[in-house]
Each structure stands twice: as structure tokens, then as C-alpha cells.
Amino acid sequence: xxxxxQSHPTARDKAxxxxxxxxxxxxxxxxxxxxxxxxxxxxxxxxxxLSLAPQSEGRLQRCTGCASYxxxxxxxxxxxxxxxxxxxxxxxxxxxxxxxxxxxxxEKLDALLLTHLLAKCSxxxxxxxxxxxxxxxxxxxxxxxxxxxxxxxxxxxxSRRPTQAVDDLFSRCGNNNFSIHSHLTTxxxxxxxxASRLFNHSCVxxxxxxYIIVPGQEVRMEIVALCDIAPREEICIPYVDPALLETRQxxxxxxxxxxxxxxxxxxxxxxxxxxxPAPDGEELASLGSALQxxxxxxxxxxAIELPRAPVRxxxxxxxxxxxxxxxxxxxxxxSFSTFSHEGPFESALEVGLTVLAFYTLVYPPNYPQIGMxxxxxxxxxxxxxxxxxxxxxxxxxxxxxxxxxxxxxxxSNQVLAVIGPEGDEGGPLAEVEVLDRLLNEQ
Numbered sequence: 072x073x074x075x076x077q078s079h080p081t082a083r084d085k086a087x088x089x090x091x092x093x094x095x096x097x098x099x100x101x102x103x104x105x106x107x108x109x110x111x112x113x114x115x116x117x118x119x120x121l122s123l124a125p126q127s128e129g130r131l132q133r134c135t136g137c138a139s140y141x142x143x144x145x146x147x148x149x150x151x152x153x154x155x156x157x158x159x160x161x162x163x164x165x166x167x168x169x170x171x172x173x174x175x176x177x178e179k180l181d182a183l184l185l186t187h188l189l190a191k192c193s194x195x196x197x198x199x200x201x202x203x204x205x206x207x208x209x210x211x212x213x214x215x216x217x218x219x220x221x222x223x224x225x226x227x228x229x230s231r232r233p234t235q236a237v238d239d240l241f242s243r244c245g246n247n248n249f250s251i252h253s254h255l256t257t258x259x260x261x262x263x264x265x266a267s268r269l270f271n272h273s274c275v276x277x278x279x280x281x282y283i284i285v286p287g288q289e290v291r292m293e294i295v296a297l298c299d300i301a302p303r304e305e306i307c308i309p310y311v312d313p314a315l316l317e318t319r320q321x322x323x324x325x326x327x328x329x330x331x332x333x334x335x336x337x338x339x340x341x342x343x344x345x346x347x348p349a350p351d352g353e354e355l356a357s358l359g360s361a362l363q364x365x366x367x368x369x370x371x372x373x374a375i376e377l378p379r380a381p382v383r384x385x386x387x388x389x390x391x392x393x394x395x396x397x398x399x400x401x402x403x404x405x406s407f408s409t410f411s412h413e414g415p416f417e418s419a420l421e422v423g424l425t426v427l428a429f430y431t432l433v434y435p436p437n438y439p440q441i442g443m444x445x446x447x448x449x450x451x452x453x454x455x456x457x458x459x460x461x462x463x464x465x466x467x468x469x470x471x472x473x474x475x476x477x478x479x480x481x482x483s484n485q486v487l488a489v490i491g492p493e494g495d496e497g498g499p500l501a502e503v504e505v506l507d508r509l510l511n512e513q
Contacts, residue, residue, distance in 0.1 A: 074098065074269065074306060081332075083212060085305045086269040092300040094437070095489045098278060099269070101292040104204045105188040106251060106261030107180060113139075118155075119147040121251065121259055122286040123495055137162045146287050157190035158225040165225040174222060182222035184248065184260055185241055192240075193227055207264035209239070214246030214328065246327050251282050251290060253494025255443055263292045266308075270294065272327070273307035274319065274335040275381045275435050280308055281493035295490050297437045307333075314433045314440075317345050317397045335433075338384040347393035355402065358394045359425035365391060366428035372478040377486070381435045400429060411447060416455035420475065423448045442486030445479045446499055449506060452476035456513070477510055 073092065079085040092098060108116055116123055117131060118140040124131045131141035134148065136159040142148040148155075158165075165171055165186075174182060192205065221241035247267040251259040266280065277298055283291045300306060311322050316339055323331050330336075350358050365388065367375050393399070403426050410419030427448065430441045452475040459469065484503045492500060 076269070079271070081329075082271050085271055087303050087305050088300045090302050092296045092306075094296055094299050095491065096296045098294040098296055098300075098306060099265070100283075101263045101265045101294070102204060103290050103292070104208055104262040104264055105184060105191050106259050106290065107184040107187055108259045109180070109257065110176075112258045114141050116258065117141060117143045117147050117286070119143075119151040120286055120288055121253075121284050121290050125286065134159065136160060139163060139166070143286050150287075153194045154187070154190045157193050157227045158186055160228055161226045165223075168223075170223050178222050180260060181241075181244065182224055184262070185222060185237070185244060186225040188240055188244070188262065189224055189237065190227060204264050207268050208243060208247070208262065211243045211247050211264065211267050213242040214244075214326065249280065249292065251292075253282065253284060254498040255439055255494075258494075259290075261290065261292075266292055266294065270306060270308045272310040272323070272331065273333045274309065274313040274331060275333055276307045276309045276313075277304070277435070278306050278308050279439065279490065281439075281490050284494055293493075297435055297489060313435075313438075314400060314430070315397060316395050316433065334381075335384060342384060342392060344392060344395050347396060349396040349398050350393050351402070355394070355399060358391060358399075359403065359422070359428075362391055362394055362428045363424050366431055367424070372475040375478060375482070377441070377482060378431055378436055382432050384432070387432065394429070395433075400426070403429065407447075411451040411454070414458075416451050416458070419451045420448060420455070423451065437486050437489040439487065439490050442483050442490075443499060445483035445486065446502060446506075449476045449479035449483055450502075452479060453506060453509065473510065473513055476506075480506055480510065 073089050074086045075089055076084045077087050088098075106121070108118060108121065114131065119142055122143055125143055132144060132148065134140040134142070134155065136156075139162055140151070140155060140159075142151065171179065171182060221237050224237065244262065247264070248260050248262050249266070250257040251261045270278070277300055278294050278296050280292050281295055283293060294306070294308065296306075310327065311319050313319070313335065315322070320331060320336065323329055369375070387395075403422055407419055407422045407426055410416065410422060423444070427441070427444055430438070430444055434441055452472050456469060456472045456476065459472075480503060484500070484507075487499050487503065492498065
């Protein structure tokens with residue numbers, strides 16, 4: 072793999088690079104032990120490979136036993152049957168039961184993931200030493216949840232019971248499952264034991280996870296380097312969204328049982344952002360403009376460049392710190408989304424530049440969300456061009472919009488090319504190609 076585990080002063084241990092890992096390289100590819108689709112993805116995606124319905128078919132095929140699981144076709148259903156048959160005939164009765172219906176939405180998802188995990192253990196009939204993934208999973212540290220908090224699970228129709236107790240499995244699920252995403256939108260949750268065992272968290276990570284979804288194959292996670300990683304340097308991934316500046320420490324403590332001491336969290340603890348008054352209205356707009364000027368001193372779109380190294384929070388002027396309240400980012404993103412869909416597009420581009428400035432300060436370079444936002448800004452500038460009342464696209468205003476679209480698209484491609492294709496076929500990089508062709512035709 073090119074990585075090794077070494078001792079760590081506070082964590083169990085740490086994964087370090089054995090040699091130079093270049094920007095965009097795949098550090099490791101990890102298999103999935105168990106997963107569960109989000110409710111809004113059921114029926115849209117195959118329950119085995121997580122792919123969308125094949126375009127040639129137009130729809131998925133339902134399991135004739137329970138009618139609650141969908142598949143691309145016979146291959147996926149046959150591959151999933153050794154596991155699915157363990158709970159197929161009892162599934163609908165379980166989901167309709169009072170004990171399941173009384174659960175909160177996230178608890179229902181936990182119950183189904185745990186059911187899938189139990190069924191997989193039962194189907195394999197695996198002792199830990201015979202199943203590397205299961206062995207690694209059982210070696211993981213337990214979370215703060217206890218066995219008594221384990222959700223109910225669907226009864227298994229099997230004479231072969233898992234050798235692992237439900238409590239032991241669940242105590243490792245809560246703090247060791249990942250959000251599986253396609254095009255950076257969460258579609259499922261899954262357990263990837265090797266990734267959990269290897270990588271510690273950082274809010275300024277040098278690597279991220281992406282997911283490979285291929286029809287007929289089980290989903291895989293790939294860990295991608297966001298920058299050049301030197302030999303013996305620790306490889307870290309984000310456990311939660313680094314942009315959650317106020318609440319992420321609470322999430323770490325409640326879910327994972329640790330307090331993050333990465334450079335970003337250490338600085339933010341000193342700056343005490345949560346004690347800053349949250350700006351709104353004109354004050355928020357004024358702070359946004361000031362933030363733009365700080366991050367992008369030369370504000371013309373064709374001159375904007377992204378930082379090549381993480382920005383230290385202490386370098387941000389104190390008068391701007393209140394804009395880092397989470398409520399501010401929420402308002403800014405909501406405004407950008409509204410303006411970019413409904414107009415005026417010029418307002419969307421102004422707010423979008425503030426969001427971009429925010430992202431470049433809270434995310435490390437090449438973080439995928441930065442690339443996605445830049446793509447949305449390029450699409451917004453394009454929409455402004457094609458919906459303009461001015462038929463002359465070569466007017467000063469038209470040329471300015473074209474320059475903005477091209478600049479944002481160039482930066483978007485620069486960032487998204489690092490992580491490369493992920494999730495379903497097509498996606499952001501395919502959109503970049505299409506929009507680039509349209510802009511070149513202008």
C-alpha cells in the first residue's frame with residue numbers, strides 16, 4: 072500500500088507514507104463490509120452495487136420475495152442473494168413493526184445497517200480469522216454507544232447465527248461508518264473497516280475519500296491525496312465537514328470520543344468564534360465584501376488564484392471573524408442557491424464569491440467542495456450570458472461574464488481533476504467538459 076502504521080501520542084496509532092505520494096494519487100482502495108441506501112435513494116439505486124437504474128432498462132428490478140430491494144438485473148440480485156435471503160421474508164414485517172416505526176429516522180438507518188452487517192456475518196459463517204474485513208472491524212475501538220443502545224434488527228432466517236454479538240457489532244458501527252457519496256451528494260452509509268483502522272481525522276486533511284460505483288460490483292472507497300505527501304508524513308482524512316467551525320468539536324466528542332487538536336481547531340479555540348455576534352443583512356453583505364478583498368486582493372475573475380497551502384485562521388483580520396459563524400455560511404449558501412436558480416445572476420455571482428472566499432479559508436487546497444462551488448459559479452455566469460436581454464455577447468458586460476465563466480471553470484477543473492471521476496458515470500468533470508465546449512463556442 073505504500074503506508075505504514077506508527078505510534079501516535081494520543082490516538083491508537085497513525086498511518087504514514089512510506090514514500091512520496093503525489094497530488095491526486097490513490098493511496099489505498101478499500102472494500103465495503105456492509106452498507107445501506109438512504110430512504111430517498113431506495114428504488115432509484117441498486118441495493119447491491121448502488122448504481123442508478125440502467126439507462127437501457129429505465130428501471131430496476133424488484134426482489135419478488137420482499138419487493139423492498141431493487142437490483143440492476145439478475146447478476147446483482149444473484150450476488151446479493153446469499154446475504155439478502157437471510158432477512159428477505161421477515162423484512163416487511165419487521166419494518167411495519169411498532170418497535171421499528173417508533174425509531175427516529177437515523178435510528179432506522181442504523182437498524183437496517185446493523186441488519187445487513189449481521190446478515191453478512193451469518194452468510195459468510197465467518198470466524199474473524201477467516202475474514203480479513205470482519206477481523207479488522209472487530210479490532211476497531213468501540214464508540215461511546217453501548218450495547219444497550221443497539222437498535223432492533225430484522226430477524227434472520229438462518230440456522231447459522233453470527234458468532235459476533237449484536238452489541239459488539241453495534242458498538243463499532245456508530246463511529247466507524249462513512250457517508251457514501253456520488254458527485255459529493257450522500258446516497259448511503261457504509262462500513263469500510265480498513266479505512267477506519269488506518270486513518271485519523273484532521274480538519275485540515277491531506278487526503279479525502281471518494282467512492283467507486285460500478286454496475287455489478289460492490290462499492291469501493293478510494294483515499295486520494297489532496298497534495299504531495301512527504302515520506303513519513305501522517306495521512307489524515309476528515310471525519311466531518313471542516314466547514315462546521317462551531318459544532319465539529321461537539322460532533323467529535325459525542326460520536327468519536329476525542330477532542331480535535333489539529334492546527335485549525337487549536338486556532339479556532341483561541342479565537343472563540345462562537346462568542347462573536349452573528350451578522351445579518353447589510354452587515355453580512357459588507358463583511359462578505361471585506362472577506363473577498365482579503366482573500367482575493369485582485370478581484371477581477373481572471374486574476375483570482377486559489378491558495379496553494381492551507382490558510383492559518385490567525386491570519387484573518389479580527390474584524391472579519393464574525394462571518395465564520397455557521398449561521399452566516401448557511402445564509403450565504405441559501406442566498407447563492409436562490410439567486411443562481413431564480414436570479415438575478417449578478418447577485419448570485421457576488422454572494423458566490425464570498426462563499427468561495429469562505430471555502431478557501433476553511434478547506435485545504437484542492438478540497439472537492441471548492442471545485443464544486445466553482446463549477447456552480449461558472450454555470451451561473453453562463454446562465455447570465457444566455458439569458459441576457461443584450462443580444463450582443465461582445466458588449467463589455469457580456470465579455471465580463473464570459474471571462475468570469477471561463478476563469479471559474481478553469482479553477483473548478485483544476486480542483487476536481489485532483490480527486491478525479493467518482494460515484495456515478497458522468498458527474499462534475501463531465502459537466503466541466505460540456506460547459507468548456509459551450510464557452511469556447513461563444
